[in-house]
Amino acid sequence: MGLTKTYKDGTTPVIAVIGAGFSGLCAAIRLQTQLGISSYRVFEIEPDIGGTWWSNTYPGCACDVKSHNYAFSFEPNYDWSRSYAPQQEIWEYLRRTAHKYNLYDKISFRTEITHTEWNDSLQKWVLDYVNLNTGEKSRMEADIVFSGMGPLRIPQIPKEFEGFEGPMWHTAQWNHTYDLTNKRVAVVGSGASAIQVVPSIVKKVKTLDYYQRTASYIVPRRNARYSALWKWMFRNIPFFHFIYYKILYWSSEYTIAAFSSKLKDRIPRLVATFMAWLIRRIQIHDAVLREKLTPTYEMGCRRIVVSSNYYPALTRENVNVHTAKITGVKGHSILLNDGSAQEVDALILATGFHVQDLLPKGFLIGKGGIDVIEKFGKNPLTYYGVTSPVTPNLFFLLGPNTGLGHNSVLFMIEIQVEYAIKAISFMMEKNLASVQVTERACKDFIEELDDKMKGMVWSSSCKSWYQNDEGKVTALWWSSCSHYWWRLRKFHPARFVGVQRI
The missing domain is CATH 3.50.50.60 (FAD/NAD(P)-binding domain)
Structure with missing residues (x-):
């Protein structure tokens, strides 16, 4: 069954995308290509796209995931120079991709979102933002928000x-x-x-x-290094790159x-x-x-x-x-x-980043005026990082329970974007102003996560960025990428509740 691409009156939701790294760009591209939606705007705090790969330019900076798995599956790069791509190549790949899909015209650079609050009477998110070049403050009302603020963005300086x-x-x-x-x-x-x-x-x-x-x-x-012959084969031999991509994926998945x-x-x-x-x-x-x-x-x-x-x-x-x-x-x-x-x-x-506390108190206010960070702290009620009972129409693309230690996080980003696309299509099909996951679905997910983690090393006595201060695993999803895809391959309306548009 195809996706519903507009409301019955022919309109589409207004969407705000926070961040122009891999997550934000993936959301923007899929909104365009899968739903035909152009009524979105991307907010980026830096002067160019790239997120982590724009900010980190230190000598030797490179990816620790195989290059051909570190690209969008729908936008393969046949010209990686090495097995592990250096920072400059990754950034150039993102720039080429953004130009190909005409994303630059949709991005507000040097613009920082300072406050995000759900307005229940409007059934919309109200975003306050500031132009860092001019200091001008503005406000936007959005039906839907994608949060693509990655965890490796706020340096931790003791x-x-x-x-x-x-x-x-x-x-x-x-x-x-x-x-x-x-x-x-x-x-x-x-x-x-x-x-x-x-x-x-x-x-x-x-x-x-x-x-x-x-x-x-x-x-x-x-x-x-990938020779000219390898690059030619990737580009010209049918299914060669696809098979190579899958071999790399499954070899990492097995680990x-x-x-x-x-x-x-x-x-x-x-x-x-x-x-x-x-x-x-x-x-x-x-x-x-x-x-x-x-x-x-x-x-x-x-x-x-x-x-x-x-x-x-x-x-x-x-x-x-x-x-x-x-x-x-x-x-x-x-x-x-x-x-x-x-x-x-x-x-x-080289003291790391604020991974567990990347959002300050007062930044995200959900239903009923609840400060999401203050109430849930480092144990947010999330359902596959997609939404929560107090944050309707909010999709975390690289949030809690998303990070990986063994494979490419881009796979997780793509799967969560696909799930969000299905949710938005469902909203338009049913003429809903908002959807939110049920608290029961959230709790079932968290309980399952905790249960699965009992047999994994992250639940041992050691300390790492995969855990919060209480030793609870919050920054890593419990199992493999393939399991993640299997669980999110289908949108389950029964796990959500919605409010009809007026």
């Missing part, structure tokens, strides 16, 4: 570094005007960004003091077993752990350094990082790896709790 008197910046705000050549540089943090930055600058700097709080599991990065503590999944988990152990043994000969870089938690609890040049970079003579806790800074010096201090010229923070 207060103890605010007193540093030299050049300091976060990896997501890279200072390209400062020359690191022959400088004494400190890098704080040991996640994916740091693991990409360190090998990219280590040969340039005089010394590199590397501050690691928690060691990461590293697996080899086989970053092969979900490595995150399970169940007996039947022991072999994949042991293989992955052995690979991480082997690369440490081969690339780090110093036993003391190797011990510093050996994780003490279960594999998969924190994000597994792919890299083949990280360990060799840390073995260089100009690198010092510190595991003592940082207690503060004084002038140009980093102070540690073991009594030592290191004077440096520049400080680079």
Whole structure:
């Protein structure tokens, strides 16, 4: 059965899309191509599209998902240069895609949404926003809101570094005007960004003091180049790219077993752990350094990082790896709790992002004046990240229970957009001003999520960005991408309630 593309009076809903990264662009494209809707507007806080891939331009920045799985399924890219695409290529792909679908005319750049509130009498969302170039404040009424605000957008900068008197910046705000050549540089943090930055600058700097709080599991990065022949075959041989795409997808999908503590999944988990152990043994000969870089938690609890040049970079003579806790800074010096201090010229923070608290209190007000963040905190009542009982017509495209540790998040984004498209079509077919998921459906989903997570590593005693402060898994959906598709392949009207248009 086809999709209903207009209300009975021939009109379409007014839609606001927040964010012009992968999520927001996917929503805009599918609104156009599947429903023929042009009555939407995209709000982007930055001066160009790209989201994470516009903001993060640090040396070595690249995707840790295979390139051909890191593109929209409906808009494949046959010209990736490598198995793992660098930041610039991903950003250029997004720009080409946006131009192809004429999205630039629909995007308000340097525009920040400051407040979003549901008006029950209007059956609409009221969005306050400000033009960051002019300071002009405005308001928009929208029937439907897509939230494409990704979690990797607000840098986390610990207060103890605010007193540093030299050049300091976060990896997501890279200072390209400062020359690191022959400088004494400190890098704080040991996640994916740091693991990409360190090998990219280590040969340039005089010394590199590397501050690691928690060691990461590293697996080899086989970053092969795609030759002209490969690109020709992708483009010209029927189904060749499709088959290749599926092979990459299913090989990544299978690795979900490595995150399970169940007996039947022991072999994949042991293989992955052995690979991480082997690369440490081969690339780090110093036993003391190797011990510093050996994780003490279960594999998969924190994000597994792919890299083949990280360990060799840390073995260089100009690198010092510190595991003592940082207690503060004084002038140009980093102070540690073991009594030592290191004077440096520049400080680079790879300290992550505000993943669990990316929306402030007062930003999102739902039905009945409920402050969604204040009421539900870091345990929002969401139904597959799509909507909730107190937020009608609001679709989270990369929100709670969406992030992944084993495959491409673009698959999750596409599936949630497809589900939202079905919901909007259902609204127009039934002449509804709004739809909201039932509280029962939400609670059933959360209970199922909690139950499924009991057998997964994220529910162990370790701490990671997949969990909130209470140890509850909120930033990761419990199972595989294929399971996610299976559950969301069909829109279930019985799980929603609607209000008729007047």
